[in-house]
Amino acid sequence: MEAGQAAIDAGARALEAGSLVAFPTETVYGLGADAENPAAVAAIYAAKGRPQDHPVIVHVAPGASLDYWCADIPSEARQLAEAFWPGPLTMILKRAANIPDAVSGGQDTVGIRCPSHPVAIRLLQAFKGGQGGVAAPSANKFGHVSPTTAQHVRDEFGADPRIAAVLDGGQSEVGIESTIVDLSRLTTHGPVLLRPGHISAESIAAVIDQMPARPDAAAPRASGTLESHYAPHTPVAMQDTATLALTLERLHGAGRKVALIHYSPLPAVHAEVALPATPEGFAHALYAALRAMDGAGADLILVEAPPQDGAWLGVNDRLRRAAHGSSGIVHGLINNTPTF
Ligand code: TXA
Ligand code: MG
Helix, strand or coil: CCCCHHHHHHHHHHHHCCCEEEECCCCCCEEEEECCCHHHHHHHHHHHCCCCCCCCEEECCCCCCHHHHEECCCHHHHHHHHHHCCCCEEEEEEECCCCCHHHHCCCCEEEEECCCCHHHHHHHHHHHHHCCCEECCECCCCCECCCCCHHHHHHHHCCCCCEEEECCCCCCCCCCCCEEEECCCHHHHCCEEEECCCCCHHHHHHHHCCCCECCCCCCCCCHHHCCCCCECCCCEEEECHHHHHHHHHHHHHCCCCEEEEECCCCCCCCEEEECCCCHHHHHHHHHHHHHHHHCCCCCEEEEECCCCCHHHHHHHHHHHHHHHCCHHHHHHHHHCCCCC
């Protein structure tokens, strides 16, 4: 049931009072706090179990002033805001002097975005008369799968007294986190794509005439750029379609319980989710599928690897990170499984 104006207004008052409010965006659900209230921002870190030096994104209402939050703003940032906001693009810019340290994990930059989900927009407009900023990471425990429904958020945090409300906005349309482009070192390094997402590097280049590069070692840290992230508790492996068919046969013979996320026809397994074979459709349903398969009581989750081309960059990035921490376990399960 989508949150009505009364619930949204109550959420805005709770944010103003320093509480946390989870809210839907078009990418994933966020766990929000008043970006200008360091104690409220600290409560986000505590609730998520997130290290203090990981900066959070500031969400602003449509038409909000970039100049309030950011300094040394290049014209490219204004062009990208004009082209893609409200929408799933986060820009990293130099932070204005009045922005608290807590928001940016002590860095001299700030991540800023204007989301397009109508509930998010109404919340941002109701909060501090539309002039505030809501600091919000994805509403999941640190390192876990991002939530794309209000129920996912409730599953993640239970009855956490720090969270005053979880605003419902249905299932997030995009399904994976926003594209992050770093423009804070534009003159020396050009634009840098810190996290791939629904808005592609090509469509950014079409607006600013410069192709964002992939990050080098000096790029600002983004927790979404940690190798192991977005991970379920059950071990995850990605395999191409042909290899997967053989693996399934082998695991089936050994009585292993497999949870399968796929888009091609494959043999029946313990539990499965079939996803659309398009990057948009796959991304939209991916996190719900990972959560469902994580809860299926399987020994491992196998994912049919999507194509490697550019349109799948965001999906492949999230899948690689979801699988990263479990490569050893999965290798053991598949290769040391006795065959009878
Ligand atoms: O789609 C999204 O971006 C969602 C929704 C809720 O807006 N938010 C989200 O937040 O994914 P989070 O905190 O889970 O991921 C934000 C990423 C982190 O990897 C963080 O390190 C990076 O953005 N980030 C934020 N501010 C930054 C900064 N100043 N410099 C570098 N990276 C930054
Ligand atoms: Mg996150």
